[in-house]
Amino acid sequence: MIPVNEPLLDGNEKKYLIECIDTGWISSEGPFVKKFEEMFSRYTGVKHGIAVCNGTAALEVALAAIDLQPGEEVIMPTFTIISCALAILRRGGIPVLVDVEPDTWCMDINQLKGKITSKTKAIMPVHMYGHPVDMDPITELAEKHKLYIIEDAAEVHGAEYKGRKCGSIGHINCFSFYANKIITTGEGGMIVTDDDKLAERARLHRNLCFKEGRRFYHEELGGNSRMTNLQAAVGVAQMERIDEFVEIKRRNGIMYNGRLADVDCLQIPVEKEWAKNVFWMYGVVIDESTGVDAERFATDLKDNGIATRPFFLGMHEQPVFHKMGFFKNEHYPVAERIARQGLYLPSGLTLTEEQISIVAGAVKELMESD
Numbered sequence: 001m002i003p004v005n006e007p008l009l010d011g012n013e014k015k016y017l018i019e020c021i022d023t024g025w026i027s028s029e030g031p032f033v034k035k036f037e038e039m040f041s042r043y044t045g046v047k048h049g050i051a052v053c054n055g056t057a058a059l060e061v062a063l064a065a066i067d068l069q070p071g072e073e074v075i076m077p078t079f080t081i082i083s084c085a086l087a088i089l090r091r092g093g094i095p096v097l098v099d100v101e102p103d104t105w106c107m108d109i110n111q112l113k114g115k116i117t118s119k120t121k122a123i124m125p126v127h128m129y130g131h132p133v134d135m136d137p138i139t140e141l142a143e144k145h146k147l148y149i150i151e152d153a154a155e156v157h158g159a160e161y162k163g164r165k166c167g168s169i170g171h172i173n174c175f176s177f178y179a180n181k182i183i184t185t186g187e188g189g190m191i192v193t194d195d196d197k198l199a200e201r202a203r204l205h206r207n208l209c210f211k212e213g214r215r216f217y218h219e220e221l222g223g224n225s226r227m228t229n230l231q232a233a234v235g236v237a238q239m240e241r242i243d244e245f246v247e248i249k250r251r252n253g254i255m256y257n258g259r260l261a262d263v264d265c266l267q268i269p270v271e272k273e274w275a276k277n278v279f280w281m282y283g284v285v286i287d288e289s290t291g292v293d294a295e296r297f298a299t300d301l302k303d304n305g306i307a308t309r310p311f312f313l314g315m316h317e318q319p320v321f322h323k324m325g326f327f328k329n330e331h332y333p334v335a336e337r338i339a340r341q342g343l344y345l346p347s348g349l350t351l352t353e354e355q356i357s358i359v360a361g362a363v364k365e366l367m368e369s370d
């Protein structure tokens, strides 16, 4: 079986982990945490990095940092992981959805304006599968309406928008280092920001809102979202190779694109002229006219020894949110279509050129036989 993803852990990961054990520094107080924060924020081109225990926690802490209040709205794409909506709802906020673009699968910026109300506090663009969201129109809207931008950059370590790194454009931005992300700490996340005040609030909320100087005294309710020194040790080793990892992802994506460009009825990833796509996961969307959906295609590929994963299912189609009274009669046709017709192919860092040829060959053959 060719796996969808495999982490690459053959650098200094083991050495730094042993260092944690030998020195006894295993909690969030250990020195690798600060080092990882510094390396990652410098790489992203942002002043502050605040490491947390996972990407979902990063979103929750970022929303606490902007002080999202009950009843306030955050505009986000329906096509994403549940973490985005969950983080908003945890604070009593209201997720407001827009559809995605048919080619980049990123938030449809043309739908934003119509969703802004007097209650809107923030916009949460989610860079999708390695491709950046078109940020300039969002920045313009946010400035006009005095809104925060919170980038969810979990899937785009190293990707660029007009020469700027994704995760350096919004006011406060989030990353995940889950095992399938471009660099990983197993579980982990990071909040990055240039804003000193937001950084201070994020640090407070990651650590139970302990006050500096007066430890067991609390003015707000926070949570414990701290990253351990063990996770950060792996993170530092991964950061030493991030350029190499991003290059591997891009090479794989471009190789797939070359082999699949001429397959009828198969949509492949794009790279807009203003974008550097890092092809985190190599997604494809099958034309409905084939009569084949992603589920059936995944089964066929599995029979050929190729693992895949389905695309996200939009938030407006989630039973849990219908039960809570959200999104009941909302429809987002692009998200609905790609949720059913889209999947991603093996995209791991350990993938060989030969494996890419095997996968592309199988995809081609199946598409032509159907």
Ligand SMILES: *Cc1c(COP(=O)(O)O)cnc(C)c1O
Residues within 6 Å of the ligand: 054, 055, 056, 057, 080, 081, 083, 084, 126, 152, 154, 155, 176, 177, 178, 187, 188, 189
């Ligand atoms: C992976 C991911 C997250 C969540 O990260 P975890 O570390 O798994 O909590 C959030 N947003 C997006 C877009 C992701 O892909």
